[in-house]
Amino acid sequence: xxxxxxxxxxxxxxxxxxxxxxxxxxxxxxxxxxxxxxxxxxxxxxxxxxxxxxxxxxxxxxxxxxxxxxxxxxxxxxxxxxxxxxxxxxxxxxxxxxxxxxxx
Amino acid sequence: xxxxxxxxxxxxxxxxxxxxxxxxxxxxxxxxxxxxxxxxxxxxxxxxxxxxxxxxxxxxxxxxxxxxxxxxxxxxxxxxxxxxxxxxxxxxxxxxxxxxxxxxxxxxxxxxxxxxxxxxxxxxxxxxxxxxxxxxxxxxxxxxxxxxxxxxxxxxxxxxxxxxxxxxxxxxxxxxxxxxxxxxxxxxxxxxxxxxxxxxxxxxxxxxxxxxxxxxxxxxxxxxxxxxxxxxxxxxxxxxxxxxxxxxxxxxxxxxxxxxxxxxxxxxxxxxxxxxxxxxxxxxxxxxxxxxxxxxxxxxxxxxxxxxxxxxxxxxxxxxxxxxxxxxxxxxxxxxxxxxxxxxxxxxxxxxxxxxxxxxxxxxxxxxxxxxxxxxxxxxxxxxxxxxxxxxxxxxxxxxxxxxxxxxxxxxxxxxxxxxxxxxxxxxxxxxxxxxxxxxxxxxxxxxxxxxxxxxxxxxxxxxxxxxxxxxxxxxxxxxxxxxxxxxxxxxxxxxxxxxxxxxxxxxxxxxxxxxxxxxxxxxxxxxxxxxxxxxxxxxxxxxxxxxxxxxxxxxxxxxxxxxxxxxxxxxxxxxxxxxxxxxxxxxxxxxxxxxxxxxxxxxxxxxxxxxxxxxxxxxxxxxxxxxxxxxxxxxxxxxxxxxxxxxxxxxxxxxxxxxxxxxxxxxxxxxxxxxxxxxxxxxxxxxxxxxxxxxxxxxxxxxxxxxxxxxxxxxxxxxxxxxxxxxxxxxxxxxxxxxxxxxxxxxxxxxxxxxxxxxxxxxxxxxxxxxxxxxxxxxxxxxxxxxxxxxxxxxxxxxxxxxxxxxxxxxxxxxxxxxxxxxxxxxxxxxxxxxxxxxxxxxxxxx
Ligand code: SF4
Numbered sequence: 001x002x003x004x005x006x007x008x009x010x011x012x013x014x015x016x017x018x019x020x021x022x023x024x025x026x027x028x029x030x031x032x033x034x035x036x037x038x039x040x041x042x043x044x045x046x047x048x049x050x051x052x053x054x055x056x057x058x059x060x061x062x063x064x065x066x067x068x069x070x071x072x073x074x075x076x077x078x079x080x081x082x083x084x085x086x087x088x089x090x091x092x093x094x095x096x097x098x099x100x101x102x103x104x
Numbered sequence: 105x106x107x108x109x110x111x112x113x114x115x116x117x118x119x120x121x122x123x124x125x126x127x128x129x130x131x132x133x134x135x136x137x138x139x140x141x142x143x144x145x146x147x148x149x150x151x152x153x154x155x156x157x158x159x160x161x162x163x164x165x166x167x168x169x170x171x172x173x174x175x176x177x178x179x180x181x182x183x184x185x186x187x188x189x190x191x192x193x194x195x196x197x198x199x200x201x202x203x204x205x206x207x208x209x210x211x212x213x214x215x216x217x218x219x220x221x222x223x224x225x226x227x228x229x230x231x232x233x234x235x236x237x238x239x240x241x242x243x244x245x246x247x248x249x250x251x252x253x254x255x256x257x258x259x260x261x262x263x264x265x266x267x268x269x270x271x272x273x274x275x276x277x278x279x280x281x282x283x284x285x286x287x288x289x290x291x292x293x294x295x296x297x298x299x300x301x302x303x304x305x306x307x308x309x310x311x312x313x314x315x316x317x318x319x320x321x322x323x324x325x326x327x328x329x330x331x332x333x334x335x336x337x338x339x340x341x342x343x344x345x346x347x348x349x350x351x352x353x354x355x356x357x358x359x360x361x362x363x364x365x366x367x368x369x370x371x372x373x374x375x376x377x378x379x380x381x382x383x384x385x386x387x388x389x390x391x392x393x394x395x396x397x398x399x400x401x402x403x404x405x406x407x408x409x410x411x412x413x414x415x416x417x418x419x420x421x422x423x424x425x426x427x428x429x430x431x432x433x434x435x436x437x438x439x440x441x442x443x444x445x446x447x448x449x450x451x452x453x454x455x456x457x458x459x460x461x462x463x464x465x466x467x468x469x470x471x472x473x474x475x476x477x478x479x480x481x482x483x484x485x486x487x488x489x490x491x492x493x494x495x496x497x498x499x500x501x502x503x504x505x506x507x508x509x510x511x512x513x514x515x516x517x518x519x520x521x522x523x524x525x526x527x528x529x530x531x532x533x534x535x536x537x538x539x540x541x542x543x544x545x546x547x548x549x550x551x552x553x554x555x556x557x558x559x560x561x562x563x564x565x566x567x568x569x570x571x572x573x574x575x576x577x578x579x580x581x582x583x584x585x586x587x588x589x590x591x592x593x594x595x596x597x598x599x600x601x602x603x604x605x606x607x608x609x610x611x612x613x614x615x616x617x618x619x620x621x622x623x624x625x626x627x628x629x630x631x632x633x634x635x636x637x638x639x640x641x642x643x644x645x646x647x648x649x650x651x652x653x654x655x656x657x658x659x660x661x662x663x664x665x666x667x668x669x670x671x672x673x674x675x676x677x678x679x680x681x682x683x684x685x686x687x688x689x690x691x692x693x694x695x696x697x698x699x700x701x702x703x704x705x706x707x708x709x710x711x712x713x714x715x716x717x718x719x720x721x722x723x724x725x726x727x728x729x730x731x732x733x734x735x736x737x738x739x740x741x742x743x744x745x746x747x748x749x750x751x752x753x754x755x756x757x758x759x760x761x762x763x764x765x766x767x768x769x770x771x772x773x774x775x776x777x778x779x780x781x782x783x784x785x786x787x788x789x790x791x792x793x794x795x796x797x798x799x800x801x802x803x804x805x806x807x808x809x810x811x812x813x814x815x816x817x818x819x820x821x822x823x824x825x826x827x828x829x830x831x832x833x834x835x836x837x838x839x840x841x842x843x844x845x846x847x848x849x850x851x852x853x854x855x856x857x858x859x860x861x862x863x864x865x866x867x868x869x870x871x872x873x874x875x876x877x878x879x880x881x882x883x884x885x886x887x888x889x890x891x892x893x894x895x896x897x898x899x900x901x902x903x904x905x906x907x908x909x910x911x912x913x914x915x916x917x918x919x920x921x922x923x924x925x926x927x928x929x930x931x932x933x934x935x936x937x938x939x940x941x942x943x944x945x946x947x948x949x950x951x952x
Contacts, residue, residue, distance in 0.1 A: 025105050029117035031125055033332045055118050059129035060336055063121040071194050078187040079847055088356050089329035091184040093121040096113045098170035099105050102197040
């Protein structure tokens with residue numbers, strides 16, 4: 001696992017989950033492929049987004065999580081990441097929305 | 105969620121992602137099984153959006169979905185989903201899900217949000233069956249079903265059997281006509297089999313990728329991710345993006361070549377010609393495998409309704425054999441310079457691609473989808489791509505080959521493999537071919553000759569709707585599509601042009617999950633189950649059949665589509681007989697209980713029985729009468745059918761394996777899939793060993809044997825450049841290209857139903873070139889009117905470069921019903937495939 005870039009970004013950003021305690025939360029994880037040569041900047045701009053954390057990389061893919069209040073907010077943040085310069089692809093692995101009343 | 109649960113869920117999410125990174129790289133993750141951590145029950149599923157066919161594990165607790173995870177055991181997606189997977193579950197729970205049947209009493213309310221009232225199933229079914237029976241008895245040409253590349257396999261199969269054998273009517277076509285028909289016709293013309301020879305595994309091994317008019321990064325994100333992983337793997341891998349406008353797929357391409365709309369035909373021909381004149385063809389491959397042809401030319405365009413029956417329209421499928429020299433002579437016009445002049449791409453750039461094809465050691469993969477298919481010469485452009493690969497022998501080898509991407513989750517599995525087309529029967533069979541009808545009769549236990557009544561193909565999609573618009577349709581039933589938003593030329597088809605008011609006169613039935621533009625025109629709406637509210641099966645672009653399990657119940661009174669077909673079939677076929685037996689019992693008695701007037705068994709069991717009957721089409725050994733026709737034991741036909749060529753495995757194999765690519769072969773008691781068709785090698789490694797041993801020939805060039813093609817040789821057919829149906833002029837100075845973006849899918853009939861989700865979805869915008877905007881005094885965000893010879897639509901202009909069109913071209917996606925861009929889109933279609941050209945309408949743009 002490569003955490004070099006991640007550590008340097010962690011130092012520069014504060015990880016502030018957007019809600020704590022018993023508030024509803026949707027937690028999702030992703031793999032991101034980043035354009036070669038600009039990984040550090042892109043990791044930093046991802047991690048700067050609210051509720052977004054970058055956990056390291058494996059086989060060239062960066063592991064990212066999003067914590068948000070709802071599925072919609074999750075989607076909004078994920079969409080933002082797909083549009084960041086240097087993000088080649090951003091794929092969903094897991095999304096837990098057990099807290100959310102989907103309207104059923 | 106309390107803190108400890110939150111910590112646990114997050115840790116699970118992170119470890120799943122690390123594990124999936126290993127799976128995507130082809131390694132086994134440490135610790136084995138990936139999925140875990142949830143308290144619920146896990147069901148296997150497939151995404152219901154695009155043709156990639158990503159596997160998804162759905163976790164259910166107390167009857168509701170609580171999480172989704174990319175399925176690591178699904179080989180198409182290897183644990184990945186695109187971001188659309190985030191809201192897949194939420195789609196089931198929109199506030200305005202349809203839960204009761206609806207009836208419209210006054211057709212004059214069509215086109216509005218009013219006029220539909222709630223009804224009981226009994227009333228709605230009786231009404232629909234009565235209308236269908238009356239219309240059917242009066243004139244079979246005046247009824248039609250418009251199906252979908254999103255209907256699961258068993259649903260499409262029941263429908264096809266009902267319409268073709270029950271009603272003896274060929275007026276049934278899928279929305280796949282709008283997206284895949286050009287690919288299909290070319291597959292049949294070139295290979296005589298409708299399928300890609302390669303698989304997604306080629307993405308992991310290619311040296312050069314060429315995207316032809318395809319925004320793969322947004323339309324097939326998980327496959328694009330696989331392509332990108334290959335590119336980033338360190339090998340010297342190149343990606344060329346040939347496109348008419350800059351898209352997200354262009355961003356990381358090594359070279360982007362923007363060509364003039366329609367000139368892709370000439371670029372591909374110039375590459376073929378380069379191989380010929382420089383003696384860079386694979387001559388051994390050609391000698392063993394290729395036959396050459398020329399075809400009808402100067403086809404004009406389907407401007408008029410009578411085009412198909414016109415003198416030129418009747419000749420469009422004509423081909424004649426040619427020698428290699430004759431083929432080469434026709435191709436010789438396409439010098440690099442000529443293609444450069446037509447396309448605007450430099451001769452040097454075209455040559456750079458040609459040299460990759462010329463290098464025998466380079467593995468080249470061509471990828472295309474709507475840009476090639478929705479083209480006034482869409483079938484020809486598919487041909488021209490195959491020509492390059494056939495001449496260079498770059499086909500049927502791992503990492504190599506032409507790969508037609510599909511738009512919908514089961515355009516291959518249902519529309520194509522089940523054969524929901526006006527000219528088809530299941531498994532590539534054609535209504536017009538006697539042996540094919542006999543074979544189908546044998547499987548469906550019909551008297552010999554029974555299907556001769558459907559010898560003539562029915563209406564293709566555009567013909568159905570053109571006839572409807574003229575008042576020549578009495579009954580139309582649609583399912584799993586949103587025709588009132590996705591058809592081209594909606595100004596005509598929705599009766600906005602008062603000359604065409606047929607939509608108000610036709611009795612229209614719509615099976616739907618949400619209110620859509622199409623339900624606004626429905627006389628009856630049947631509320632149905634969606635996605636994992638029932639069990640179903642999808643067939644994706646790489647021949648993979650995958651089952652999705654029923655995970656939750658449909659809401660309210662919503663029913664499985666198949667139940668609606670059979671309830672109507674039971675009523676319409678009352679009193680009808682087939683060979684002296686009750687018609688309905690003859691066709692559907694094996695799944696229906698007359699006494700309870702419902703399915704004769706559990707949901708899975710009904711699916712299994714349907715699939716097992718469908719499976720006989722590709723396993724003739726399961727039924728002697730079918731096998732006799734397959735093997736032509738009486739000698740009355742020209743040849744064997746070779747139906748085992750697309751062999752499917754027993755239903756339960758798919759449940760065990762999370763999907764298998766056909767043909768699936770039984771070797772030593774195990775069912776093994778095929779990744780590379782017609783390529784010899786071990787079946788266990790994914791090669792077509794069993795098929796070649798049965799019908800092919802070993803030892804041919806490239807270790808390939810095209811045993812399904814006529815004379816064992818695919819056809820390289822010369823197809824020239826012919827211009828688009830319209831070229832921009834003084835009155836209409838722009839090309840208008842339509843397409844799709846990552847966040848939405850199709851017409852937005854599902855994604856747009858969740859109000860909160862709307863916030864995150866992009867507004868429908870007209871992407872324009874800045875210079876054009878300057879000239880017209882249009883600023884970013886201004887409302888503009890786009891007018892074509894077909895109609896007009898108002899939309900906001902954008903210069904934000906979500907896509908960046910060159911001067912003279914504009915682009916919009918078609919996801920939003922409130923901005924109905926298809927009002928302005930032409931309904932001109934490829935003369936061979938009848939697939940409309942959504943990419944090249946001519947328009948003018950004015951600030952509102
Ligand atoms: S939309 Fe397509 S790429 Fe995205 S998850 Fe669904 S099948 Fe996969």
